Amino acid sequence: MFFAKTTISAALVAAVNAHMKMATPAPFDPEHLNNSPLDASGSDFPCKFGVGYSATGGTTNTYELGSSQQLSFIGSAVHGGGSCQVVMTYDNPPTKDSKWKVIHSIEGGCPAKGTEGNLAENPDAKSPFSYPFKVPSDIPSGKGVIGFTWFNRIGNREMYMNCGPLELTGSGGDKANFDKLPDMVVLNIAGKPTTPEGVDYKFANPGSSVEDNTGKYGVATCGKDGCQNGGTGGGSGGSAPPSSSAPAGGNGGGGGARARAAVD
Numbered sequence: 001m002f003f004a005k006t007t008i009s010a011a012l013v014a015a016v017n018a019h020m021k022m023a024t025p026a027p028f029d030p031e032h033l034n035n036s037p038l039d040a041s042g043s044d045f046p047c048k049f050g051v052g053y054s055a056t057g058g059t060t061n062t063y064e065l066g067s068s069q070q071l072s073f074i075g076s077a078v079h080g081g082g083s084c085q086v087v088m089t090y091d092n093p094p095t096k097d098s099k100w101k102v103i104h105s106i107e108g109g110c111p112a113k114g115t116e117g118n119l120a121e122n123p124d125a126k127s128p129f130s131y132p133f134k135v136p137s138d139i140p141s142g143k144g145v146i147g148f149t150w151f152n153r154i155g156n157r158e159m160y161m162n163c164g165p166l167e168l169t170g171s172g173g174d175k176a177n178f179d180k181l182p183d184m185v186v187l188n189i190a191g192k193p194t195t196p197e198g199v200d201y202k203f204a205n206p207g208s209s210v211e212d213n214t215g216k217y218g219v220a221t222c223g224k225d226g227c228q229n230g231g232t233g234g235g236s237g238g239s240a241p242p243s244s245s246a247p248a249g250g251n252g253g254g255g256g257a258r259a260r261a262a263v264d
């Protein structure tokens with residue numbers, strides 16, 4: 001069974017230099033934003049901040065509370081899709097300790113729908129897929145940072161996160177409504193549980209704004225003790241690999257390192 005999984009990876013994860021990065025919302029310092037995932041160690045969490053990249057530059061995303069916006073991407077290595085979240089914090093710049101909340105979850109089909117592996121390699125390509133999301137109407141206005149996260153379905157177990165400057169305008173709501181939003185999910189880095197390959201990740205608490213594209217590949221969920229395949233979906237043929245659950249009670253922290261060398 002492990003053999004089958006490896007075969008899928010080798011066949012579908014050929015493109016290595018055209019990972020996806022956020023086009024809209026506009027990221028910080030786009031000239032210096034590279035397209036790689038977060039470092040498995042967690043050293044550049046959040047937002048890939050670190051040497052040569054920080055919460056500076058870029059076009060401020062000025063969004064009216066309650067408005068509709070689009071999450072879109074540049075790149076072609078969509079890794080068979082996966083699951084994404086649109087997240088925000090009122091901290092600018094954010095730190096490792098910032099409170100990030102989820103304003104929209106996309107379960108499966110992000111950043112590409114109906115794509116088994118990668119698109120034709122082109123790191124500068126505008127992705128044909130985009131994802132509408134709504135800015136909550138009942139949270140405070142003001143400055144902050146918006147970002148997207150992505151747990152890819154195929155390939156190395158990774159977490160992607162890009163961020164950009166945010167200003168929310170309009171009649172502000174209550175901070176308590178922000179606090180009630182789900183916490184941003186962090187997996188695949190810094191000793192967190194490792195998502196199984198080949199299935200779509202289902203968020204334990206996606207919030208009230210969800211695009212659910214799961215069903216074709218089966219799903220996995222993660223808790224404090226690791227990740228497990230399971231739930232609805234699957235059944236559409238040979239796409240979904242067998243279970244690659246983390247050992248009970250463990251978080252498979254070494255798993256990310258195992259795969260990293262090959263693609264990144």
Ligand SMILES: [Cu+2]
Nearest residue numbers: 018019020077
């Ligand atoms: Cu990639």
